[in-house]
Structures are given as structure tokens and as C-alpha cells.
Amino acid sequence: xxxxxxxxxxxxxxxxxxxxxxxxxxxxxxxxxxxxxxxxxxxxxxxxxxxxxxxxxxxxxxxxxxxxxxxxxxxxxxxxxxxxxxxxxxxxxxxxxxxxxxxxxxxxxxxxxxxxxxxxxxxxxxxxxxxxxxxxxxxxxxxxxxxxxxxxxxxxxxxxxxxxxxxxxxxxxxxxxxxxxxxxxxxxxxxxxxxxxxxxxxxxxxxxxxxxxxxxxxxxxxxxxxxxxxxxxxxxxxxxxxxxxxxxxxxxxxxxxxxxxxxxxxxxxxxxxxxxxxxxxxxxxxxxxxxxxxxxxxxxxxxxxxxxxxxxxxxxxxxxxxxxxxxxxxxxxxxxxxxxxxxxxxxxxxxxxxxxxxxxxxxxxxxxxxxxxxxxxxxxxxxxxxxxxxxxxxxxxxxxxxxxxxxxxxxxxxxxxxxxxxxxxxxxxxxxxxxxxxxxxxxxxxxxxxxxxxxxxxxxxxxxxxxxxxxxxxxxxxxxxxxxxxxxxxxxxxxxxxxxxxxxxxxxxxxxxxxxxxxxxxxxxxxxxxxxxxxxxxxxx
Amino acid sequence: xxxxxxxxxxxxxxxxxxxxxxxxxxxxxxxxxxxxxxxxxxxxxxxxxxxxxxxxxxxxxxxxxxxxxxxxxxxxxxxxxxxxxxxxxx
Numbered sequence: 001x002x003x004x005x006x007x008x009x010x011x012x013x014x015x016x017x018x019x020x021x022x023x024x025x026x027x028x029x030x031x032x033x034x035x036x037x038x039x040x041x042x043x044x045x046x047x048x049x050x051x052x053x054x055x056x057x058x059x060x061x062x063x064x065x066x067x068x069x070x071x072x073x074x075x076x077x078x079x080x081x082x083x084x085x086x087x088x089x090x091x092x093x094x095x096x097x098x099x100x101x102x103x104x105x106x107x108x109x110x111x112x113x114x115x116x117x118x119x120x121x122x123x124x125x126x127x128x129x130x131x132x133x134x135x136x137x138x139x140x141x142x143x144x145x146x147x148x149x150x151x152x153x154x155x156x157x158x159x160x161x162x163x164x165x166x167x168x169x170x171x172x173x174x175x176x177x178x179x180x181x182x183x184x185x186x187x188x189x190x191x192x193x194x195x196x197x198x199x200x201x202x203x204x205x206x207x208x209x210x211x212x213x214x215x216x217x218x219x220x221x222x223x224x225x226x227x228x229x230x231x232x233x234x235x236x237x238x239x240x241x242x243x244x245x246x247x248x249x250x251x252x253x254x255x256x257x258x259x260x261x262x263x264x265x266x267x268x269x270x271x272x273x274x275x276x277x278x279x280x281x282x283x284x285x286x287x288x289x290x291x292x293x294x295x296x297x298x299x300x301x302x303x304x305x306x307x308x309x310x311x312x313x314x315x316x317x318x319x320x321x322x323x324x325x326x327x328x329x330x331x332x333x334x335x336x337x338x339x340x341x342x343x344x345x346x347x348x349x350x351x352x353x354x355x356x357x358x359x360x361x362x363x364x365x366x367x368x369x370x371x372x373x374x375x376x377x378x379x380x381x382x383x384x385x386x387x388x389x390x391x392x393x394x395x396x397x398x399x400x401x402x403x404x405x406x407x408x409x410x411x412x413x414x415x416x417x418x419x420x421x422x423x424x425x426x427x428x429x430x431x432x433x434x435x436x437x438x439x440x441x442x443x444x445x446x447x448x449x450x451x452x453x454x455x456x457x458x459x460x461x462x463x464x465x466x467x468x469x470x471x472x473x474x475x476x477x478x479x480x481x482x483x484x485x486x487x488x489x490x491x492x493x494x495x496x497x498x499x500x501x502x503x504x505x506x507x508x509x510x511x512x513x514x515x516x517x518x519x520x521x522x523x524x525x526x527x528x529x530x531x532x533x534x535x536x537x538x539x540x541x
Numbered sequence: 542x543x544x545x546x547x548x549x550x551x552x553x554x555x556x557x558x559x560x561x562x563x564x565x566x567x568x569x570x571x572x573x574x575x576x577x578x579x580x581x582x583x584x585x586x587x588x589x590x591x592x593x594x595x596x597x598x599x600x601x602x603x604x605x606x607x608x609x610x611x612x613x614x615x616x617x618x619x620x621x622x623x624x625x626x627x628x629x630x631x
Binding site for chain 1: 560562563564565585586587589590591593594597598603604605606
């Protein structure tokens with residue numbers, strides 16, 4: 001029978017906390033101590049800190065139990081999870097979401113890990129067939145579906161990805177992850193990969209750009225920034241240089257080539273994408289700026305189906321039909337053609353439009369209605385798109401509907417707007433078109449048509465650029481604004497709102513258009529909107 | 542005890558939140574002490590990230606999770622306003 005050790009390199013550092021390096025042996029000692037206290041039940045692993053999460057995961061494996069990964073820590077999904085796993089125990093390192101717990105559910109709160117046990121801890125071989133994790137996805141009805149992961153399947157996937165996680169041959173890399181460990185992408189890359197192939201995973205906050213800089217500065221080098229397109233776009237729009245990065249790895253949604261190219265230029269590191277799913281784990285990779293084609297990890301094979309999708313075969317895992325249209329190019333490369341189904345992904349979480357709509361239509365007083373998904377590809381520097389809801393519900397005010405949805409829908413998919421209408425704009429076939437829905441929920445265009453205010457261009461030798469963003473010069477927003485105010489002939493003090501949506505480069509020609517009711521301006525470079533602002537209409541005040 | 546009315550700077554921060562996150566609600570309906578996440582405004586970590594960039598742009602204040610004072614920055618509009626005021630470059 002095949003088996004793989006729980007840790008590939010127990011003597012080596014496995015975690016970098018803000019304070020120190022933690023070796024594999026430290027984690028094993030803590031896991032053995034925790035395993036001795038765990039009830040003989042599956043555990044719902046709600047730990048946010050990667051070190052605590054990994055210790056709890058290893059403790060469950062040592063007990064022959066599996067960990068349930070929630071995918072989200074929100075109250076609604078957790079309630080579903082407790083219904084699906086009534087016999088599970090919860091392990092957490094933070095306050096639980098406000099969700100009623102069955103009286104019989106044990107809750108184990110981790111506030112410190114046992115540091116007892118000197119020397120080498122037992123590092124047993126784990127059978128390849130042992131189920132070590134259940135990972136949840138939203139099914140088409142909105143109810144979570146569990147996917148069982150075996151130790152052999154996860155280990156083989158990590159071994160196949162070792163090249164991706166070795167940006168500098170011969171050096172152990174540090175992974176700075178911005179994704180949580182209880183989501184498949186973060187689990188595979190920041191928990192399993194370090195356990196199996198010996199890279200170092202970082203703990204500590206990794207949300208804001210300042211957090212990420214602190215984690216990267218700590219190293220040890222070389223560092224991999226493991227993140228998502230959403231984080232890459234926001235970090236780029238922050239305009240603050242990051243410490244050295246050897247490689248950027250992105251997953252959860254397609255990364256557009258323009259953002260990848262900007263990230264490579266600003267951070268001086270190649271950007272790789274991972275393609276995969278909760279069902280299959282990581283199966284392919286590509287360097288976004290170099291190739292349209294994806295290369296399958298070794299051991300993975302792809303079998304095209306008549307409907308344009310493909311079935312994925314990976315050792316140690318059930319075969320799975322992906323939700324994307326795929327064109328095979330060679331036996332180990334393929335091109336992604338787009339989504340086949342109504343699957344929506346926001347912030348690495350996945351759900352189906354049909355599932356969301358089923359929840360919406362189940363709310364009392366809702367006669368008709370639909371969620372509207374955001375446009376899939378936001379431009380670099382643009383905020384992430386969010387869901388909207390349009391609904392026919394004569395007796396329920398919009399805040400009521402939002403409150404009901406909040407109980408049932410993960411926060412990433414909660415609508416930003418709930419627009420009540422008398423009837424949905426169904427066409428003669430009874431279908432709703434996206435264009436008709438968007439026209440219904442979005443505000444009418446400004447009352448006055450935009451007038452051209454003129455153009456400006458900031459020369460590369462403008463004094464404001466010196467030292468502003470070395471190696472990747474960007475025109476400061478204040479310089480853009482002063483040019484706009486000059487062209488419009490208004491006082492800067494009247495500025496009410498400004499959004500910089502895309503960086504302006506030295507040498508770009510910026511066109512300024514404005515409206516008078518409301519008093520607002522838009523700056524564009526080519527077809528790209530780079531800034532939008534609104535001014536107070538108080539010229540006569 | 543009657544609730545403190547919003548100060549001008551709290552109203553300004555509430556306006557920034559509504560505009561940055563494109564919330565479909567008038568600023569006047571936001572309670573200054575209501576939680577920004579979970580049951581209050583129902584914001585999530587992506588919102589926090591977007592908001593952090595807008596705050597840096599508007600106030601020059603950079604948010605980080607591991608500040609030594611461990612202020613729960615996003616607890617409410619009021620706590621966020623206090624944080625910005627305490628950390629604004631003079």
C-alpha cells in the first residue's frame with residue numbers, strides 16, 4: 001500500500017511567524033499534543049492563522065480523522081456545515097461567527113500551541129488512500145457539496161508543483177499568501193505544499209498592502225507572493241513599491257494580460273497563474289505574459305468532451321468535468337475558452353447564479369427576481385465588481401430583502417444594490433438579457449452631455465515624478481488634478497469626490513471631458529478611463 | 542443614553558465608505574457605532590482592502606492589521622474615524 005510521510009522535511013523551517021521560524025518538528029510536537037485532546041470526530045477547521053490551521057489539520061490526520069474546510073467563515077455557510085456534519089467538532093483560533101451551535105458540538109479553542117517535546121517528533125507515514133480533508137463548494141441549489149481529499153492525491157499534486165514553488169533553484173522559498181488556509185487554493189499552496197515539499201509558509205496578517213510588505217520584508221528570501229487577481233489589482237493601484245519578490249502566483253480567477261504585464265514591470269518578478277478547481281486541485285500553470293496556453297502538471301491528463309468541456313484525470317482523485325470550455329493543443333497543453341455554465345466566482349469563492357436565484361426566489365414576498373453578476377474581467381486598478389439584485393416584491397422593502405439574503409448568502413455574493421421594480425424586463429421568450437437588466441438598475445446618464453475640456457500630457461522629466469515610484473513612474477494624482485482644474489477653470493477646493501481608476505504614465509495624453517449637471521469630469525487615456533471626479537456646484541454660494 | 546450625533550469628520554468617513562464601496566444607502570442612515578462587518582453594513586475583507594486604499598488616497602493614512610495598539614479599526618465608522626484622526630500626517 002502506498003503511503004507518504006506527514007512531513008517531507010521535518011527538520012527544516014516550515015513557518016515564518018512575525019516573531020520567528022517554526023520547524024517541522026515544532027509543528028509535529030504541537031500536532032501530537034493536540035491530537036491527544038481531540039474527540040474522535042471529524043473536525044471543522046476554522047483556524048485563520050496558518051500555523052494553527054496546519055497543527056489542527058495534522059492533529060486530525062494523526063488521529064485518522066479528516067478536517068472539514070469551510071471555504072468561508074461566514075455565519076450562513078457555517079450553519080449549513082454544522083447541518084451537514086452534525087458529529088463534527090470545531091477547532092478555532094478566533095471568535096466564532098454569530099451562528100447557533102448545536103449543544104452537542106464540541107468547540108476546541110486554540111490560544112497557544114504546545115511547545116513541549118524536544119528533539120525529533122514521530123513523523124508517521126500516512127496511507128495514500130486516507131481521506132484527510134472535506135472541502136465544500138456551493139452546489140447549483142445553493143447547498144454546499146463536499147469533496148473528499150486523500151493524502152495521496154494531495155501529496156502527488158504538491159510533488160508535481162514543486163518547480164512552480166522553487167523560483168530560485170537550490171533555495172527554499174517563502175510563501176507569502178493572501179488567501180485563507182481553509183479555501184482549496186490556500187490549503188493546497190500554503191499548507192500542503194510546505195508540508196510535502198518543504199517551502200516556508202508565512203503567518204500573520206496579510207490583508208493590507210502594508211501587511212504584505214511586512215511579510216515580504218521578513219523573508220527569508222526568495223519570496224513568492226501567492227495571491228489573486230483582485231489583490232494584484234489593488235496592490236498595483238496602491239502605487240507603493242513592494243520588497244523583492246522572486247515570483248508571483250495567482251489563482252481563483254483569470255488574470256488579464258495587462259495586469260500581469262504591469263505587475264511584472266512594477267515588481268520585477270514573473271507572474272504565474274494556476275488553473276484548477278476545488279474538485280481537482282491545481283492541474284495546470286502558465287506564465288500569463290508569455291503564453292496563452294496552459295501546461296498540465298505531470299501526471300494529469302485531459303480528455304475533451306463533445307460539449308466542449310474536458311474531463312480531468314489525476315492520480316489519487318476522482319475524474320472531474322471542468323466547468324470551462326477547453327481546446328487541447330498538445331498532450332500536455334490546452335487553451336481556456338471561457339466558462340460554460342452559470343458559475344460565478346468572486347474573491348476565490350464560487351457559486352452558481354441558479355443557486356443564488358433559488359435563494360432569492362425562496363424569500364417570502366419575492367414574486368420574481370434575479371441576481372446580476374459583475375462583469376468578469378475588471379481592468380487593472382478598477383474595484384472588484386459585485387453582485388446586484390433586481391426584484392419584484394411589492395410588499396418587501398429592499399433593506400428587508402438584503403437582511404434575508406445576508407442570512408443565506410456568503411458575504412462575497414451579497415448584492416451591493418437591491419433594486420425593486422414592477423416587472424422584470426423579460427423578452428418574448430421569457431428570458432432576461434444582461435443588457436436589459438443593467439439598463440434597468442443603473443442610473444440614467446447625466447442630464448447634460450459631456451463637453452471636451454481639452455488634453456494634457458505630463459512629460460517624463462516633470463519634477464513631480466522624480467523619486468515618486470522608481471522603476472515604474474506614475475503621474476501622481478495631485479498632478480493630474482491640478483491639470484484638470486486648470487483646463488476646467490475651477491478651484492480645487494470644490495472637489496467633492498475623486499477616483500483614480502488607472503495609473504497615468506509619463507507621456508500619456510490625457511483627455512478631460514466634463515458635465516455641468518452634475519459638475520463632474522472624466523479623464524481618459526485612449527479608451528481607458530483613468531480618473532473620475534465630482535465637484536460641488538457652489539459657484540454662486 | 543442618547544447616541545452621540547455624527548461629527549463632520551465621521552460623516553466624511555461614512556461618505557467615503559458609501560462612495561468607495563458603492564453602497565446603495567444614504568449616508569444619513571449609517572449608524573456611527575454600528576459594526577462595519579457582519580450584521581452591520583455587512584462588509585467583507587475585499588471591502589476592507591478597497592477601503593484601505595481609499596483612506597490612504599484621501600487621508601494619507603496607511604492601514605495595517607498588526608498595529609501595535611491593536612485598535613479594531615473597522616469596528617465602526619466612529620472607530621475608523623478615530624484611527625484616521627490619530628494617524629493623519631500633520
